[in-house]
Amino acid sequence: MKQATKFIHAGVEPDPSTGAIMTPIYQTSTFVQEGPAQHKGYEYARSQNPTRTALEKAYAAIENGKFGLAFSSGVAATDAVIKLLQPGDEIIAASDMYGGTYRLFTKIFEKFGLKFHYVDMQDAKNIEPLINSNTKLIWAETPTNPLMNIVDIAAVSAIAKKHSQILVCVDNTFATPYLQNPLDLGADIVMHSATKYLGGHSDIIQGCLMMNDAGLREKLYFIQKSTGAVPGPMDCFLALRGIKTLHVRMQRHCENGEKIANYLKSNTKVGRVYWCGFSDHPGYETAKKQMRGFGGMMSFTLKDDNVETAKKFLSSTKLFALAESLGGVESLVNHPASMTHASIPREERIKNGLTDSLIRLSVGIEDADDLIEDLQQAIG
Ligand code: P1T
Numbered sequence: 001m002k003q004a005t006k007f008i009h010a011g012v013e014p015d016p017s018t019g020a021i022m023t024p025i026y027q028t029s030t031f032v033q034e035g036p037a038q039h040k041g042y043e044y045a046r047s048q049n050p051t052r053t054a055l056e057k058a059y060a061a062i063e064n065g066k067f068g069l070a071f072s073s074g075v076a077a078t079d080a081v082i083k084l085l086q087p088g089d090e091i092i093a094a095s096d097m098y099g100g101t102y103r104l105f106t107k108i109f110e111k112f113g114l115k116f117h118y119v120d121m122q123d124a125k126n127i128e129p130l131i132n133s134n135t136k137l138i139w140a141e142t143p144t145n146p147l148m149n150i151v152d153i154a155a156v157s158a159i160a161k162k163h164s165q166i167l168v169c170v171d172n173t174f175a176t177p178y179l180q181n182p183l184d185l186g187a188d189i190v191m192h193s194a195t196k197y198l199g200g201h202s203d204i205i206q207g208c209l210m211m212n213d214a215g216l217r218e219k220l221y222f223i224q225k226s227t228g229a230v231p232g233p234m235d236c237f238l239a240l241r242g243i244k245t246l247h248v249r250m251q252r253h254c255e256n257g258e259k260i261a262n263y264l265k266s267n268t269k270v271g272r273v274y275w276c277g278f279s280d281h282p283g284y285e286t287a288k289k290q291m292r293g294f295g296g297m298m299s300f301t302l303k304d305d306n307v308e309t310a311k312k313f314l315s316s317t318k319l320f321a322l323a324e325s326l327g328g329v330e331s332l333v334n335h336p337a338s339m340t341h342a343s344i345p346r347e348e349r350i351k352n353g354l355t356d357s358l359i360r361l362s363v364g365i366e367d368a369d370d371l372i373e374d375l376q377q378a379i380g
Contacts, residue, residue, distance in 0.1 A: 003178065004247045011058030012240065023054040025237045047225045051233040055240050056208075062177040062243060063190050065210035067217040069224050070236060074173065074193025075100050076229035077207030079108075081169050081189060083223045085136050087113030092130050093139040094121040095352045096147050098193075099341035101139075101171070107343075120352075122283060124155035131163060140187075141171040142180075143287070146299045146336045146360040147353055148274040150283025153290055157186025167216075173197070173327070178250035179291045183212055189220075196327030200242040200249055204235045249329060252365040253296030259368040260361065260375070264300050269379050271301035296363035297326060299336070301355065302379070310335065310357040316378035319371060326362035331371055334360040 059068025071077040142151035169189040170182035194206040261275035277294030320333040
């Protein structure tokens with residue numbers, strides 16, 4: 001089945017009781033049983049809910065996976081993956097990633113005896129020297145938030161496959177399944193902040209995991225129901241609705257992204273533009289190999305590269321709303337150093353290239369000319 005058809009139909013069947021074409025919002029906490037343990041597959045809504053079941057089937061299908069699991073946030077989905085591990089286990093993660101993921105690893109899980117190593121994963125070979133018998137997970141994000149670095153998923157997965165105990169999980173939030181399918185490239189788990197492009201309308205917080213291995217699905221399902229970070233049925237309904245237009249939205253995000261990236265590059269007041277669709281981007285060849293387009297996320301600095309000028313720009317846009325998050329139909333602008341990545345220690349951040357003056361754009365699906373006009377007046 002072609003992608004566009006899959007995004008619209010994945011997981012959804014006419015409702016068995018009424019024929020409703022849209023999966024109803026099963027707003028219920030529990031399900032009546034005919035006798036003890038005699039039920040229709042639904043017992044208690046933390047464990048199963050029909051709206052969530054439809055969404056989880058859709059999640060599996062859009063990432064070419066066998067199984068999908070929905071969580072109450074992207075961070076909750078990441079949390080579930082790390083709970084597969086035990087004290088003493090080691091994780092290799094990319095040094096550039098969403099600040100909240102870094103915070104979860106360093107502030108929550110390190111104190112439970114997990115050891116995290118952070119490497120520049122733009123060269124997969126950097127991983128190998130860190131592998132030992134305790135290494136259980138490689139955590140990759142690509143393109144990375146906010147520097148748009150590219151990790152070669154097939155190369156990282158091939159290294160992991162040499163060691164049977166190592167799982168690879170890829171945070172595919174920025175690329176979305178429209179552009180990239182990590183399971184097809186050898187990853188064991190795909191994670192998304194569905195809050196972003198999958199939901200697509202800035203109206204839910206949600207996360208998900210997709211995988212092919214039934215044993216892994218059982219372990220993650222056990223964690224999902226035991227720790228309880230499940231999304232409510234209304235949010236599942238909204239995510240299901242969002243997925244139906246993912247391909248159409250992404251097409252426009254990619255078109256607008258290219259126009260805006262080129263506009264910024266040509267503006268003499270702009271310094272460096274971080275967008276993986278430029279042929280001089282260090283990860284361009286890998287991006288071209290593993291992605292079907294380059295998306296609408298980018299970061300840049302102004303030539304007058306200081307925090308005050310950046311802040312003035314951030315307060316001057318009118319269409320680009322200054323806010324955390326990304327991937328919605330409306331354009332957003334963000335200051336990673338003080339907003340989404342504030343939990344990463346400054347020295348650590350700067351060492352990896354995330355300066356105080358970096359500006360991140362989530363290019364929406366408005367008219368590109370209007371967006372360029374807005375950037376133009378804000379740059380001045
Ligand atoms: O916000 P939540 O749904 O819990 O997802 C966390 C998350 C995980 N991975 C990536 C790549 C992300 O970008 C995020 C959330 N990011 C933002 C809120 C942001 O503005 O970058």
